[in-house]
Amino acid sequence: MASVSASHLILFIASLVIAAGVAGTFTQGISRLSDGIDDQSLEVSEEVRTDIEVISDAGSPVYNNSTNTVTLLVKNTGTADIPADSRFIEILVDGRYRTNVTITVVDGETWQPNNVIRLEIGGADLSPGDHRVKLIVNGDEEVFRFRT
Amino acid sequence: MAEVSLLGFSVSGSAAIIFVGIFLAFSSAYTASANGFERVTDAKSTVDDEALERQNTALSITNASYDAGTDTLTIDVVNEGTTDLSVDATDVLVDNTYRTNFTVRTVDGDNSTDLWLPGERLHLEVNATSQPNRVKIVSGPGVADAEVI
Numbered sequence: 001m002a003s004v005s006a007s008h009l010i011l012f013i014a015s016l017v018i019a020a021g022v023a024g025t026f027t028q029g030i031s032r033l034s035d036g037i038d039d040q041s042l043e044v045s046e047e048v049r050t051d052i053e054v055i056s057d058a059g060s061p062v063y064n065n066s067t068n069t070v071t072l073l074v075k076n077t078g079t080a081d082i083p084a085d086s087r088f089i090e091i092l093v094d095g096r097y098r099t100n101v102t103i104t105v106v107d108g109e110t111w112q113p114n115n116v117i118r119l120e121i122g123g124a125d126l127s128p129g130d131h132r133v134k135l136i137v138n139g140d141e142e143v144f145r146f147r148t
Numbered sequence: 149m150a151e152v153s154l155l156g157f158s159v160s161g162s163a164a165i166i167f168v169g170i171f172l173a174f175s176s177a178y179t180a181s182a183n184g185f186e187r188v189t190d191a192k193s194t195v196d197d198e199a200l201e202r203q204n205t206a207l208s209i210t211n212a213s214y215d216a217g218t219d220t221l222t223i224d225v226v227n228e229g230t231t232d233l234s235v236d237a238t239d240v241l242v243d244n245t246y247r248t249n250f251t252v253r254t255v256d257g258d259n260s261t262d263l264w265l266p267g268e269r270l271h272l273e274v275n276a277t278s279q280p281n282r283v284k285i286v287s288g289p290g291v292a293d294a295e296v297i
Contacts, residue, residue, distance in 0.1 A: 005154070012158035019162030023169020030173035034180030041184025045191035051198070053290040060244040060282045073246055075239065077202075077290040079194050106246045107239070114237035114288050116246060 050138035051078030055116065056146075063126055063148045070121040072133060072144060073106070076113050082137055084111040090136040093124055202289040205229040209295040210269070212283045214276060220251065221276040225285050225293070226269050233264040237288030240272060242280045250274055 055075045056062050063070050070093065076082055082089075084105050091098045100122040108115045121133070126148045135142045206229035214221050221242060227233055235255060240247045252273035255264050264270050284294040 008154050008158075012154050012161075015158040015162045016165065019165040023166050026166075027169050027173040027176075030177045034176045037177075037180045037184045041187045044184075045187045048188065048191035048195055051195070053286075055239060055241065055284070055286045055290070055292060057241055057244050057282055057284040057294055059294060059296075060241075062244060071244070073239075073241065073244070075286060075290060077198070077288075079191075079198065107248055114234070116239055118246065 046080055047139040049078050049080035050082060050140045051076075052082070052135065052137050052140055052142055053077045054133075054135065054142050054144040056144065058144070058146050061148075062144075062146050063124065063131075065148070068123055068125045070119075070124045070126070070133065072119045072121070072135075073116050074119060074135065074142075075116045076111050078140075079113055080138075081113070082111045084117050088137065089119075090134075091119065091121060092134040092136075093121060094126075094131055095134075098124075198289065201231050202291060204231045205233065205287055205289045205291040207233075207285060207287055207291060207293050209283070209285060209293050212295040212297050214279050214297055216279065219275055219277055221274050221280060221283070221297070223272040223274075223283055223285065223295075224269055225272070227264050227266050229291075230266050231289070232266070234288050235262050235264050235270065238264065238270065239286040240274065241284040241286070242274065242276060243282060244284075247274050 053075045054072055056071070056073045062072060084103050086099070086101045086103055089101075089103070091101055098121050102120040102122070104118045104120075105111055106116050106118050111117050119135075128148050130145065130147055133144045133146075135144070206227075207225050208228050209223060209225050211222065211224040223240070225238075235253065240250075250272055252271060253259060254271045255261050256268045257271075280297055282294055282296055284292055286292040
């Protein structure tokens with residue numbers, strides 16, 4: 001009889017340990033998932049709020065032949081602040097990624113909604129003809145076409 | 149009898165532990181997904197509002213003239229939409245150069261207001277040393293108008 005109750009005790013403890021393990025793993029997994037959803041929703045809402053617009057006048061020259069520089073004015077027409085830093089703005093000129101970019105906020109300190117930045121893309125060396133610049137900020141893409 | 153109750157408790161005890169675990173896990177998962185969903189819905193509704201505002205915005209340059217004698221470029225823009233615009237958020241591009249130093253910037257004669265209401269005329273005067281070719285006015289929501297001088 002004693003051996004039966006001892007084995008029952010062992011089974012009892014084992015079942016509790018296993019249950020605790022299962023519950024712990026489950027809770028941990030779900031909490032990781034929750035953290036992921038939290039981060040993702042923050043990112044998605046930022047992406048949704050981000051909206052930019054190239055306001056440069058394509059009817060006026062945007063390319064400076066002597067300095068090989070393309071100058072674009074970009075307005076933040078969304079509702080989110082965007083860091084005015086080339087690390088957050090991907091710039092492609094005729095499909096080629098550009099890193100030689102100077103960014104200045106022309107009407108304020110930071111690139112808040114309604115503010116405008118000036119993008120100076122150096123070393124562009126464009127031949128006469130049609131060209132396009134693509135800007136990607138937080139998943140928002142903007143294409144600007146011009147002629148040199 | 150004692151063994152039976154111990155066995156019975158082992159089943160119900162472990163079930164309780166698992167139940168509590170699942171309960172805790174789902175409560176945190178629910179909070180996270182509800183917060184996340186709300187955040188994204190908020191962002192979407194703000195963007196929808198902005199889009200509506202953009203649709204209701206219209207402006208038109210009624211006059212853009214250059215006076216070589218005073219080196220002044222005069223621009224008159226009328227808010228032809230149904231949204232109130234901000235004077236500060238309005239951008240002026242003269243030959244693709246962003247201009248900030250206005251000599252005169254008034255809405256229907258008032259230079260202290262930031263509101264540019266439907267039907268009102270924004271009068272701008274900027275210094276220009278030579279005759280500019282094109283002028284572009286961009287409103288806060290991004291709706292623009294350009295004019296050849």
